[in-house]
Structure formats: C-alpha cells, structure tokens
Amino acid sequence: MPGITLKNVKKSYGAYEAIHHLDLEVADGEFLCLLGPSGCGKTTTLRMIAGLENLSSGELAVGPRVVDCPERATFIAPEKRGMGLVFQSYALWPHLTIEQNVEFGLKLRKVAKADRQKRTAEVMEALGIGKYGSRYPSQLSGGQQQRVALARMLAVNPDVLLLDEPLSNLDARLRLEMRAELKRIHDQFSTTIVFVTHDQWEAMTLADTIAVMNEGTLQQLGKPDDIYERPANRFVAEFVGSPPINILEFDQPGELVQGAKRFLALRHPEISGIGSVGIRPEAISLVSGKDGLAEGDFGAPAKVAAILPTGGSWILELETGDQTIFMNTHVAPSVHEGDRMWFRVPARALNVFDLKGDRIFA
Numbered sequence: 594m595p596g597i598t599l600k601n602v603k604k605s606y607g608a609y610e611a612i613h614h615l616d617l618e619v620a621d622g623e624f625l626c627l628l629g630p631s632g633c634g635k636t637t638t639l640r641m642i643a644g645l646e647n648l649s650s651g652e653l654a655v656g657p658r659v660v661d662c663p664e665r666a667t668f669i670a671p672e673k674r675g676m677g678l679v680f681q682s683y684a685l686w687p688h689l690t691i692e693q694n695v696e697f698g699l700k701l702r703k704v705a706k707a708d709r710q711k712r713t714a715e716v717m718e719a720l721g722i723g724k725y726g727s728r729y730p731s732q733l734s735g736g737q738q739q740r741v742a743l744a745r746m747l748a749v750n751p752d753v754l755l756l757d758e759p760l761s762n763l764d765a766r767l768r769l770e771m772r773a774e775l776k777r778i779h780d781q782f783s784t785t786i787v788f789v790t791h792d793q794w795e796a797m798t799l800a801d802t803i804a805v806m807n808e809g810t811l812q813q814l815g816k817p818d819d820i821y822e823r824p825a826n827r828f829v830a831e832f833v834g835s836p837p838i839n840i841l842e843f844d845q846p847g848e849l850v851q852g853a854k855r856f857l858a859l860r861h862p863e864i865s866g867i868g869s870v871g872i873r874p875e876a877i878s879l880v881s882g883k884d885g886l887a888e889g890d891f892g893a894p895a896k897v898a899a900i901l902p903t904g905g906s907w908i909l910e911l912e913t914g915d916q917t918i919f920m921n922t923h924v925a926p927s928v929h930e931g932d933r934m935w936f937r938v939p940a941r942a943l944n945v946f947d948l949k950g951d952r953i954f955a
C-alpha cells in the first residue's frame with residue numbers, strides 16, 4: 594500500500610489562501626487523522642489528495658508517483674489514483690438496491706459474478722447491513738446509508754481510503770462500533786487511511802498519527818499520546834482535551850502564577866520568556882497539605898469549590914487564591930465542597946509555552 598507525501602502545498606480559492614504551506618507525510622499503511630476546527634482546511638487537504646481539487650502550488654505524491662504538481666503541469670485524474678472515498682454527504686444510487694450499490698464498484702471493475710457476490714455479502718455482513726440487501730437507499734436511516742457508503746467503498750479494496758467525517762450521522766453506540774470496525778479493517782488490510790474529523794476522541798481512538806490543523810496550517814503531527822501530553826503549542830493544548838487544559842497566563846497577577854514562576858525559575862533557571870503554563874485536569878491530584886508534595890511536584894493551597902459528577906468520573910473546581918482550576922478524576926473523591934487542601938502536579942506534567950505560545954521543552 595502506498596504512502597502519501599505533500600510537499601510545500603498551497604491552495605487558494607481566488608484571493609483566499611485556504612492552505613498556506615503544508616508538508617505532510619502519511620506512511621504506507623498508516624491511519625492518519627486530520628483533526629481541527631471547522632474551516633481549518635481538513636476537507637480541502639483530503640480533496641486535494643483525492644484529486645477533486647488541484648494544488649495551487651507544491652507537490653503531491655502517492656507512493657513514488659507524483660499525482661499533482663502545478664509547477665510540472667502534472668495532474669492525475671481522481672479515478673486513476675487508486676483511492677476510495679467516503680464523504681459526509683455520501684451519494685448512493687437511489688434506483689439501485691443496497692446490494693447493487695455495494696456491488697457497483699466491483700461490476701465496474703469487471704469482477705466475476707460469483708466473486709462479486711461473495712465480496713459484497715462479506716462487507717455487508719461486516720458493516721451490519723446484511724439484512725438490508727434488497728431495500729433501496731430511501732428506505733434506510735441516515736446512519737444505515739452511511740454504512741452502505743462505507744461498504745461500497747470497502748468492497749473494491751482501495752489502496753488508500755479517504756474518509757471525511759464518515760461517522761457523523763451515526764448515534765453514539767454505532768459510532769463506537771464503526772470505529773472498532775474501521776480499526777479492524779485497517780489492521781486486516783493495512784490500507785493507508787486518511788480520516789478527517791473535528792472530534793478529538795474520534796481521532797484519539799482511531800489514529801496511528803494525528804495531524805492537527807488550524808487556519809490552513811499544520812500545528813502538530815504526532816502520535817495521539819504526544820498530541821495530548823506534549824502539545825506543540827497553545828492551540829493544540831487547548832483544542833485537545835476535555836475538560837480543557839488549565840492555563841496560567843504569566844502576564845497575569847495572582848498567587849498561583851507567581852508560585853508557578855518561582856517554581857520554574859528554581860527548577861529551570863536556564864529558561865526565560867515563559868508566556869504561560871498549561872496543566873491538564875487529569876494531571877492534578879489533591880493532598881491534605883504541603884507535606885503531601887513529593888520532590889519535584891508543583892503545588893499550592895486549594896479550596897474545593899464544587900464537585901461535578903460526570904458519570905464514572907468527577908470534575909473538581911478548585912479555588913487557588915485568585916484563580917479557578919479544574920481537575921478530573923476517575924476515583925470517587927473523598928473530599929467535600931469547602932474542604933481546604935493542596936493540589937499537586939508532577940513537574941513533568943507542566944506544559945510550558947513561550948510568549949508566542951510554542952512549547953518550550955519536550
């Protein structure tokens with residue numbers, strides 16, 4: 594299965610530059626998620642890979658083959674790129690049954706009837722639409738239609754799968770099931786997959802690698818754990834994570850900020866120009882007093898202002914003098930609202946950003 598390489602890719606619509614400068618490598622057999630807020634350029638990137646949009650400049654290669662390079666007047670048509678596509682707005686053939694829809698691509702490729710039927714039955718079964726074979730698309734729910742669209746694409750075993758929010762119409766349970774199914778398909782066929790989503794959990798659960806985008810620029814390319822634990826900048830830190838990361842702005846007054854400044858000055862005297870520090874709610878725990886801090890912990894007095902159960906986990910609102918921070922725990926809290934405690938964070942869980950918002954150390 595081929596990988597995909599984008600080199601210095603730009604894309605403009607008239608005077609508007611949607612993608613500024615994109616270097617991205619999707620390894621052979623990799624499951625890559627393009628993650629970012631609405632309008633950041635995910636779909637545009639996917640459409641360029643598919644060949645539904647041409648690059649304004651730069652180079653796009655699939656395996657060793659350059660498929661789009663305006664400077665060299667190269668453009669390979671979408672149908673010659675060996676890719677399967679499923680978009681959010683999937684178009685099923687309304688006059689064909691579900692079975693005929695799924696079989697369609699195999700027919701086009703002139704696969705023998707018996708093989709065609711076997712493969713069609715296989716993927717329909719895998720996606721849980723086996724019993725709808727003789728229905729028409731209008732007789733299925735949106736979620737069922739979405740699965741038909743996926744089945745139709747999977748039936749032809751494409752080298753590269755391009756998926757744009759393909760699970761967005763499914764309810765929560767089906768979404769989970771389909772994620773697991775997609776992962777199995779990926780493991781089974783080692784297909785290179787590029788998956789567009791604005792849902793961080795979807796990206797975290799599916800991807801080998803996540804490419805976080807914002808405003809037409811790649812912010813970070815990394816494994817899900819890295820994106821979460823070592824965000825490259827403030828944008829990534831704040832986009833990923835729920836409840837969101839706590840940010841201590843170093844240009845703000847307040848005891849907690851002053852404490853963090855003293856702590857970092859002592860621990861890392863070599864660092865200057867700190868703009869902010871981010872602390873994930875999961876990295877925080879409570880101890881009864883200063884004595885509970887271990888060597889290398891950052892901590893401060895904190896009053897438990899509120900305990901919010903979220904079904905299997907709890908969010909605690911902590912008042913630390915003049916700043917409120919949130920912690921998240923999966924263990925039923927033994928503290929009560931109004932209790933005065935200390936919070937602690939291991940030093941390695943402090944995300945330190947410079948004045949521009951870039952991460953200072955790994």
Ligand code: ATP
Nearest residue numbers: 606609611629630631632633634635636637638791
């Ligand atoms: P969403 O999650 O909302 O689909 P996205 O990250 O996929 O967003 P894109 O659809 O790639 O974003 O759009 C990136 C930017 O390019 C947006 O500002 C969008 O308005 C603009 N854009 C996309 N297609 C066109 C077009 N055909 N003409 C002009 N501008 C466009």
